[in-house]
Amino acid sequence: MVRVGNLGHMTIPPLVDPAPDLTTEERARYARHILLPDIGAEGQRRLKNARVLVVGAGGLGSPALLYLAAAGVGTIGVVDDDVVDASNLQRQVVHGTGDVGRPKTESAAETVASVNPLVHVVRHDLRLDSSNALDVIRDYDVVLDGTDNFPTRYLVNDACVLLGKPHVWGSIYRFDGQVSVWFAGHGPCYRCVFTEPPPPGSVPSCATGGVLGVLCAAIGSVQVAETIKLIVGQGDPLVGRLLVHDSLRQSWDTLRIARNPACPLCGDHPTITELVDYEAFCGLTDTATDGVPGTESAAGVAGAQAGFGEVSAQQLADMLDARERGERAFELVDVRDDGELQVVSVPGARAIHLEEFRAGTALGKLPDGIPVVVMCKSGVRSAEAAGLLARAGRSDVHNLTGGVLAWVRDVDPSLPVY
Numbered sequence: 471m472v473r474v475g476n477l478g479h480m481t482i483p484p485l486v487d488p489a490p491d492l493t494t495e496e497r498a499r500y501a502r503h504i505l506l507p508d509i510g511a512e513g514q515r516r517l518k519n520a521r522v523l524v525v526g527a528g529g530l531g532s533p534a535l536l537y538l539a540a541a542g543v544g545t546i547g548v549v550d551d552d553v554v555d556a557s558n559l560q561r562q563v564v565h566g567t568g569d570v571g572r573p574k575t576e577s578a579a580e581t582v583a584s585v586n587p588l589v590h591v592v593r594h595d596l597r598l599d600s601s602n603a604l605d606v607i608r609d610y611d612v613v614l615d616g617t618d619n620f621p622t623r624y625l626v627n628d629a630c631v632l633l634g635k636p637h638v639w640g641s642i643y644r645f646d647g648q649v650s651v652w653f654a655g656h657g658p659c660y661r662c663v664f665t666e667p668p669p670p671g672s673v674p675s676c677a678t679g680g681v682l683g684v685l686c687a688a689i690g691s692v693q694v695a696e697t698i699k700l701i702v703g704q705g706d707p708l709v710g711r712l713l714v715h716d717s718l719r720q721s722w723d724t725l726r727i728a729r730n731p732a733c734p735l736c737g738d739h740p741t742i743t744e745l746v747d748y749e750a751f752c753g754l755t756d757t758a759t760d761g762v763p764g765t766e767s768a769a770g771v772a773g774a775q776a777g778f779g780e781v782s783a784q785q786l787a788d789m790l791d792a793r794e795r796g797e798r799a800f801e802l803v804d805v806r807d808d809g810e811l812q813v814v815s816v817p818g819a820r821a822i823h824l825e826e827f828r829a830g831t832a833l834g835k836l837p838d839g840i841p842v843v844v845m846c847k848s849g850v851r852s853a854e855a856a857g858l859l860a861r862a863g864r865s866d867v868h869n870l871t872g873g874v875l876a877w878v879r880d881v882d883p884s885l886p887v888y
């Protein structure tokens with residue numbers, strides 16, 4: 471069956487050839503798909519033959535894995551090097567309470583097997599990087615990207631373009647989500663539209679800004695719908711379109727996006743012909759936008775250049791003890807948002823939002839003549855605040871290296887993290 475879309479709409483041939491046949495058990499299980507004229511037995515045989523790689527068994531990966539499995543996608547790869555944390559359970563529905571502490575790929579594979587034992591799960595217990603991404607992705611027909619950090623997004627995009635594969639991308643933050651299908655040769659790639667990564671720490675992640683759990687289902691399920699459409703070759707894929715969802719307004723808008731002829735990857739004169747160092751490209755020594763503590767020595771060097779020092783969590787604990795005894799005076803300032811402070815905070819810290827440092831109003835709220843220690847979740851945003859204070863002429867400013875995460879890890883492991 472060939473359906474010609476409306477003028478200007480995208481039609482792409484099916485990505486996957488049909489499997490030879492369906493068993494009686496499969497015909498019964500997938501009957502509601504087979505009844506659909508646009509899928510039918512042939513489309514279901516394509517799904518059976520399909521190999522889909524899900525990058526990240528987190529918020530977006532969770533609903534994606536459940537629905538890919540239920541839909542009968544024959545081989546589902548799942549990439550993740552993380553373990554299930556209690557703070558994941560609010561949205562990562564492929565994992566249960568009993569899975570806390572287990573590898574996410576193990577937990578996800580078990581859930582997928584319980585949803586549909588007819589599909590095959592391939593676990594990739596690793597973090598995708600330039601050394602392994604091509605080898606991992608090469609075996610799949612399409613990649614569903616559910617990652618939450620910029621280095622991996624650019625890495626997945628570049629690997630898919632170099633391998634000629636489409637990738638179905640989703641992004642969520644607080645109440646907002648976005649989806650697109652990047653497919654060089656048919657439309658833009660991620661780099662065509664997002665030409666430069668944001669400066670490290672400038673864009674908050676769900677780990678610091680929060681996310682409505684059920685938003686993951688809305689965005690992840692759209693990603694699965696797009697993946698199925700590509701596999702069976704039906705409908706108008708979100709190639710060259712950006713779907714933008716606002717769950718507070720409950721609006722779904724699509725924006726036209728175009729291939730950039732000057733794209734360094736898929737443009738007319740590409741300069742990127744192999745994978746690069748994506749941490750360096752994104753200006754990170756670690757995935758700081760995810761709230762993971764940065765390399766301490768690198769933080770110290772950066773801080774010294776910006777005119778402030780660093781203190782460790784243990785040093786801060788000693789300073790707070792001395793302040794408690796009246797032997798030392800200093801101000802501890804937490805620059806995080808209110809919601810973050812409600813999850814976990816260091817006793818004795820005072821809240822002044824990062825925005826106040828950026829606006830220049832924080833300086834007037836700080837007492838003169840005593841040292842200031844600033845902190846955030848991982849040390850990235852507070853380093854910005856410390857740099858702003860130093861540039862405003864304030865001396866004796868220190869940043870808490872590794873932020874509240876380091877405090878919990880090194881001083882009080884009984885506290886929750888997020």
Ligand SMILES: [Zn+2]
Nearest residue numbers: 659662733736
């Ligand atoms: Zn491009």
